[in-house]
Amino acid sequence: MTPSGDKRRRRSATSTYYQNLMSQSLTHVALLVREYDEAIAFFVGKLGFDLVEDTYQPAQDKRWVVVRPAGAQGCSILLARASNVHQTQWLGNQAGGRVFLFLRTDDFWRDYRAFTAKGVQFVREPAQADYGVVAVFKDLYGNLWDLIEYNDGRL
Known part of the structure; x- marks a missing residue:
């Protein structure tokens, strides 16, 4: 057996161990924005997303x-909303130039x-791949x- 095979087995056993102990899921992915309203206009107005919640938090003024x-x-x-210079520099580049999210x-x-x-x-026109059709925006x-x-109808 190869060392990489050993690593895969350990990783798989560890994953199985934790799956039996806890139930977890991702709830939110944070996306830095310049202003809330312009971001809402894009995601709801252009992409057709649902606005799930928009609540003012006065203690943090956000x-x-x-x-x-x-x-x-x-x-x-x-x-x-980016709240300082350090956060603002990452606007539009949260994945270092790679695709960040998959819709x-x-x-x-x-x-x-x-x-x-x-x-x-x-920025990349539609292309047929083995797994389905994809374009990058x-x-x-x-x-x-x-x-x-996806070709196979996976969610």
């Missing part, structure tokens, strides 16, 4: 703004046409997203 794809359950996006769809061409009509900028700050429809 808002708790949560959006997620229409009809989706599970993980959502927390729109987090799965049940109808690629419907969503691609709708996004294009609303001015969403695609930028959000309003420049973060890269995959719009993807």
Whole structure:
């Protein structure tokens, strides 16, 4: 057996151990934004996301703004306003130039046409891959997203 095989076995055993002890899931992914309202306008107005929550928190003078794809359950996006120079420098580059988030769809061409009509900028045109059809777009700050429809219907 190879050393890498040993590592995989240990990692798998560890994962199984924790799966038997706890139930966890991602709730939110924080996305740095310049201003809440412009971010809401993009995600709700252009991408068709649902605005799940928008609550002012006076003690911290900030808002708790949560959006997620229409009809989706599970993980959502927390729109987090950059509050200092250090955070502001990461606007639009939260993944170091790589694709940051992956938006799965049940109808690629419907969503691609709708996004294009609303001015969403695609930086890589649609391409058929072994796993499905995918294109890369930028959000309003420049973060890269995959719009993807898998061939096998996976969620």
